[in-house]
Amino acid sequence: MKYYLIAGERSGDTHAAHLLRELKSQDPGADFRYWGGDQMEAEGGHLVRHYRELAVMGFWETATSLLKFRGFLKQCQADILAYRPDVLILVDYGGFNLRMAAWAKAHGIRVFYYISPKIWAWNQSRVEKIKALVDKMFVILPFESEFYQRFEYKVDYIGNPTADEVAAFQQDPNFMAQHGLDPERKIIAVLPGSRKQEIEEMLHEMLAVLPAFQDYQFVVAAVSNLDRAYYAHFERNGIKLVFDQAYDLLSRASAALVTSGTATLETALFGVPQVVCYRTSGLTYMIGKAVIKVPYISLVNLIVGRTVVEEFIQGDFTARNLLDELKRLLTDEAYIAKQKAGYAELREKLGQHNAARQAAALMINYLGEKQAAA
Structure with missing residues (x-):
């Protein structure tokens, strides 16, 4: 056919x-x-x-x-x-x-x-x-x-094909060495999206929290469909880029800053504590707020039917809010356990x-x- x-x-x-x-x-x-x-x-x-x-x-x-x-x-x-x-x-x-x-x-x-x-x-x-x-x-x-x-x-x-893809994933044993990552320092994964418009809205704010987390490695999940030169000005203060290896990154991350989309589901399926972020143009946001009929933007919360991961949208998407939430995701064991319990519900609902x-x-x-x- x-x-x-x-x-x-x-x-x-x-x-x-x-x-x-x-x-x-x-x-x-x-x-x-x-x-x-x-x-x-x-x-x-x-x-x-x-x-x-x-x-x-x-x-x-x-x-x-x-x-x-x-x-x-x-x-x-x-x-x-x-x-x-x-x-x-x-x-x-x-x-x-x-x-x-x-x-x-x-x-x-x-x-x-x-x-x-x-x-x-x-x-x-x-x-x-x-x-x-x-x-x-x-x-x-x-x-x-x-x-x-x-x-x-x-x-x-x-x-869900994403659940299948995560279940079938196998780590690249050379990932850490290939990207010059320190095996002794924990990783904070940054997933800013795959479209230039998304990245321009998201990435600077996401990386603004870096000075408060000097003991961690910030690693950005980049995509090869955008010119590598576009990302060059983000490679500063020890920030690392990995291209088309988001699963290898998530499988090693201690926490993640994630732009709303499929990446929120992928991050949850890898069991990584996350905060979900989203910002768009003012006009798009006004129109969207008037017509969107669901209470959440992340697939994790939508599928489970309640707040499992924090969502910072538009005006709430600030470095201050990200900093506070990221600290909780890295240090508050009860808070982390609660989020991971929500992830378990998610996996059960999706099935294999x-x-x-x-x-x-x-x-x-x-x-x-x-x-x-x-």
């Missing part, structure tokens, strides 16, 4: 790459074409456009990029028509991918959605659009099944399902049923 995938962000590239691997394993005749990234490309098929060209965050920032996005939409649509896939598989990235779903439906192309866009957080009216446009939805958060059920839309919960394998099996089965019916 012929599969066309669209992943518009780094985390989507990771999850889609594992899905590609499973589809290849279960469908020997599989052929792939996609918008994605390096990890998908490593699995074979044809990379049409890299996600680094698509990554934009925030309501205002997205609005100012509309002309560019319209051009991308037209390019993607023309490429799909030329390729004529059996199915279009959309991976998260709701703004772009829901437009592609509408177009695909109008052109009689079957649409699967792997990893639901976060419509439960805002603009829940999009459920009706998804019901009309998406043939099969595969969700990775336990509460998403219940959310869609309220709208009488049946979805498949296939487990091998999400990519389940999704691939279901997709192939659904496509086979469609062909049989035809």
Whole structure:
């Protein structure tokens, strides 16, 4: 079968790459074409456009990029028509991918959605659009099944791919020596995000607490989809950078400062005490505050359903607040134990399902049923 995938962000590239691997394993005749990234490309098929060209965050920032996005939409649509896939598989990235779903439906192309866009957080009216446009939805958060059920839309919960990836991770034994890290000093991991807009908002504030923690090593999880030179001015006062090795970093960290996103879930699954941070432009924040329908921004708190990790958002995201919270995460044993008990609840709720394998099996089965019916 012929599969066309669209992943518009780094985390989507990771999850889609594992899905590609499973589809290849279960469908020997599989052929792939996609918008994605390096990890998908490593699995074979044809990379049409890299996600680094698509990554934009925030309501205002997205609005100012509309002309560019319209051009991308037209390019993607023309490429799909030329390729004529059996199915279009959309991976998260709701703004772009829901437009592609509408177009695909109008052109009689079957649409699967792997990893639901976060419509439960805002603009829940999009459920009706998804019901009309998406043939099969595969969700990775336990509460998403219940959310869609309220709208009488049946979805498949296939487990959480991040939980699978963390469970399968094996440490690089050369990590510490390779990056010149002191094995005798504890590590504070700094995860500022993977998009330039995020990093510009987050990293300076995160690193402002460093003078109060001279006995620790601050190590920043950097990403290679951004130019290494961009990070150069952060390499000061003993701050270390590691590229594309966040799991090796987290597996050795004593605490972490984390930008809201998938990294909060990864940090929790590694059992690392963390504080979650987020800041965006003033206009984006005002719009977001008016429309967001959930009480938390971190996946950890959302999945468990209560405050497990502290969240510092917008005006609360200050060096003073970070300093106080980080001290608690490093020294208050009762506070640390309470957070780790929440992490245990999180793991229980997520379970172990091998999400990519389940999704691939279901997709192939659904496509086979469609062909049989035809």
